[in-house]
Amino acid sequence: MAVELAAMTLVQAAKSGDDLAFDVLLEPLLEPAYRLACAMLHDHHAAEDAVQEAALKAWRKLGQLRDGSEMRPWFLGIVANECRTTRRSRWSSVLKSLTPDRPVDEPADTVLSGIELRRALLAMDSKKRLTLVLHWYLDLPLAEVAAITGSSLHAAESRLQRGIHELRQRMEGNRG
C-alpha cells in the first residue's frame, strides 16, 4: 500500500514536470519493456529502438496518464504500440531474425523447437501474441494484461487460452 502511494506521488510529481520523478518511475520498467519488445519483434536491435522511442513518447505524453493509473501498464502499452509500428515497417528483419544471431549451447532439437515456437508466435494475431508474451514471459497478472491490451479480463483470458491452444497444436503437429 505504501509502495503504491509512493508510486502515485511520483506519477503526480512527474506529471507536474519533475523529470527526476519520471526517471525514477521509468527505470525499473526498462528491463520488462525490453523483454517485451524482444519477444514481440525477435530482433534485439529493433527492440532497443522501440523501448527508446517508447520512453520518449511516454515523457511527451505523460499528461495523458490518468490520475490514479499505474505507470507500468501504461508504459508497456506504449511499448507494445511501438512494436506494432516497428514490425509493420521491418518485416524483412523480423523474418530473418527467426534464427538467433548468437551461438546457442543447446541440443539441435531444442533449437529447432525454439525456432518453431517463435515462428508460431509471429504467425499469431498481434493481440493474442501480446497477451501470451505479457502473461507467460513477463509473468504479469491477467488484470494487468487486460489493462495493457485495452480489453476486458475475460477477453484477455480467452485470448490467452486460444494463444496457448494454437501454440500447443503447432508444436504437437511438428512432433507428431
Added chain:
Amino acid sequence: VDSDPKLRSEFRRALDVVSPPAPWLRTNVKDALRQERRTRSWRMWRRLPVIVLRLPRLSQKVAAVALIVVLAAATVEVFLVTHRQANQSVPAGPAPPQAMSSGTQGLRAGTYVFRPLFDASGKPFPNVLITVPAGWSSYEGFAVQSFTGTPRELAVSVWNVGDVYANGCHWLGPTIHPGATVDELAAVLAARPLRNATAPVAASFGGYQGKYLEWSVPTDIRFQQASAEHGFSDCDGGMFKSWSDAEGDRYQQGPGQVDQLWILDVEGHRLLIDATYMPGSTVQDRAELAQLVNSIAFKR
C-alpha cells in the same frame, strides 16, 4: 490457463534466445531523454522573446492596452452572464441521454447511450439509446445488466458480431465467419449445435429490418461452476461462448440461459441486439427486460 508448464518453459527458453542482455539500454534511454528535454526547453525559451521582440516599441504599447481592454470586457461579460443565469429559471425537460462509461457502473433510472460501435468501413453506427429503471448497471459500455451473478440475471447488449464459435462448448475448435448480411448470420446462429435455436423470422426493430431468433444454453451442461468447485468442466476453459467481436467474446453466464437475438440491417451494416435472461428469472423480470428492449432507439 497455465496447465502446460512444459510448453511454458519451452516458450520462455525460445524467447530468452532472442532477448540478449542489453546493459547499455538504460544509459541510451537516459541520453535520449536528456537530449529531448534540452531541445524542448530550448524551443520554449526561444518562442517567447521572438514574439515580443518582433513588434516595434509603439506597437507593443498599443498591444498591451488592447489586451487590457479585451480582458476587462471579458470579465464584465462573464459577470453579466453568470448573474443572468442565476436569475433565470430553467424550463424543465427530459434529461439528455448519458454515455455509459467503461467498467461496471451503477445506473440511475434514465436514458443511456451504449458505447459507439463501428461498421467494417470504420463508420460509427447510429447511437443506440436504452432507458433503464433504477437498479440496473452498465458493463464496459456495451451492456446493461440486472441481478448480476444471480440465477435471475438479465442483460441487454449490442454487438457487431465478427466470428461465431462453431461449438459454444468446444470454442477452442473452429470458428465460422458468417459473411456480412443479416440472413447469413441468422442462418449460422440457427444451425449451431447445443443451442436449440428457433428458426429466424423477419422482424423490425427501431425502424430497421432484420431477423429474430432465440437460442439457449443446454440446462444439463456444466461449465463455470463445475470448473470452480470440482476442478473440471464440460467445456473448454470453463466457458461457453457464442461469438466474438473486435474487442471480446460473448460468453454465456450459465446453463439454461436464454438469448433473444435481433439481427438488424442498420444502414447497410449488421448490428445484433441480445436480450438475455437466466432460468431463475421471474415473469416480472422478463417483463422488465422486454420493457428495456422496447425502449431501445437509434439516433444519429
